[in-house]
Amino acid sequence: MKKIIALALSVLMLTSALAGCGNETKPGGTSGAGTTQPGSQGTANLEPIKIGSIQDTSGGASLAGQPNQWGVEYAVRWINENGGINGRPVELYSRDCQNDAEVGVTNYRELVDEAGVCAIIGPPLSNPASAWVELATEDKIPIVGHFMDEVCTTDPDTGEAYPYMFLAEPSCSVQSYILAEYGMNELNVKTVATLYNTSNAYAVAHEGPFVNYVEANGGQVLARETFGWTDTDYTAQAQKIAALNPDAVLLCDYCNQMVTAYDNLRDAGYTGYILGANTMYPPFNSLVKNEIKDCYFVQNYDLSAGTIADLLDIQMKETGTDYPTSNVGFGWDACMVLFNAMKQAKDPTDGEEVRQILENNTKDVESAGGAKITIDPSTHRPTRDMGMYIASYDEDVNVDCLVYMTSDYNS
């Protein structure tokens, strides 16, 4: 019995140790939250700049959160190996928000109050990010991230930008406008239906603007079908949509749910266009059971070229990930935007100074995909020069980036 207990304890300890990895900083052979990643060009003796990263590395969005976190870690490793911020090394403190706003607030307090970070890289999640708006203003902590719902960066009532929140990619609305514009102009779509997760801010923030664009441009919305986190099958909704037979259906949620929705629609006999958010990238193509046909989605990067291709090559080797994912670039881009502002600051740890530079002087920061990120001072989001690819899957079910599009549409 003692042996069994000893074995059980060993398993538990191993599991705990592995589970704890989510909060550690891995690149460069260092580990443990708060460890410095010394640079190779004389940055080690200077006072480090502490920044935080809050990502979902174990919750419902961890499939996106883990590569996002890797992108942040690699960007910190890269900046330290390239002279740091004006010679000062960057020290990364990471936390796992588990896609939970409450946990996200606790993470924020730990990073600001205990670790003493001066800026935070946020997750591609809108629910936790929304909860930091007032905290960041109070503490003067700039947060740069990929929380694409516009309510994370601007007050929905006044339209004014929240002072410390910054987005480093096109918002959900812009992505939906681009997708809808492509559908209506290039695919000649006149009637649409939507199928999305009402429990997911990411999905809701895509669906509304898509519908708005279609209706404003003479299209007709035949159905707006929904599902929730606890639903595992959308057959009823799919059959309803198939019976209405719209020209196109918009799917919005995370990859897993997109797969089920796509299969349910095709199983229900729907043969029209299926349009998707940027979660339709791989592994979507390896998971769907039906043939991928007439399927178009927005994609942040052309993953086959440029910095993003190099990042993915390293990330897939280092982490054992089987397929490329754009989220690696999200973490990288958010860091590049923040580092760009910090490099311009007299005191990169001064939250107010960095905030002002982020707001007024973030111009043409190169993203992992090669696009230029210029922050619009009035919205704290990229200007409309930054667009998205419209992608599809080719005959070998590989991603095929068809066209890079921007949109000037405003609801």
Place this chain on the structure above:
Amino acid sequence: MTFQLFISGVSLGSVYALIAVGFAIVFSILKFSNFAHGGMISACAYIGYFFLSAFETPPPFVVTVIFTTICGVLLALLVDTAAYRRIRRKQAPNIYYFLASITIAILIEQILSVFFGKNLYGYPAIFKSTTFNIGSIRFSSVDTLILVVSLVILAVLLYVINGTRIGLAIRTVAISPSTSRLMGINSDVIIIVVFAIAGALAGISGVLLGMKYSVYPSLGPSMMIKGFIASVIGGLGSLGGAIIAAIALGIVEIFLTYWIGSLSAPIVLFGIMLVFLAVRPEGISGRFAKDKV
């Protein structure tokens, strides 16, 4: 459309039935809902996937199911040894079984997340087409397979329980473990047999659910709520009741979602469940679990 929805409901119900039977078999003996079943289904889905991936030419579907079923049995015995055996020996209240089962479910899910959470996996298709038509009615190939498997499992289990000596022993232990010991039945062995059966069911369910959906750590647990509801409505511990309730649940859910939408459907669905339990708390089977298997 109405008949098509009915067929879709039966298909969805067959998925719930697969889970509900796993619940029912353990509840029939130990009188607790084994939530670890969901975690075991996830683990078996991964085992089946990696077994298939290990071969250049994937082995036949039946071979994968047999392999995963054996692994499910071994996993169930491990879980019993690690989590339930000492509770049983100390004759602790059922709440400890309940807590242990939830702990095991979370533990398995987290272990899977740590080791495999970076990727989603998809089983290769075993059918040329995902659907087939009979007349104008469209059937899902995988769902039909799941329904057939559920019914075969039910038939086999009913035969084992009602027509064999081991089944007689299971029924005896279900009624009273202490009395069965006085009659010369080793109740510990019988309980292990029941866990082995539940493990086999988890193995089969893991492969089938993995084929229908993607393979991810919360695959099994995400199905547990509906499976649990079906086993309660069916009459906790009743195998036949669980399958009937699961299919009824699928049909009602499909129609409600179609008519009133996915947001309102759960309100009505759970309302119906409350009314049903108030009117017939013993469930569809009509007997309380303590009186039968």
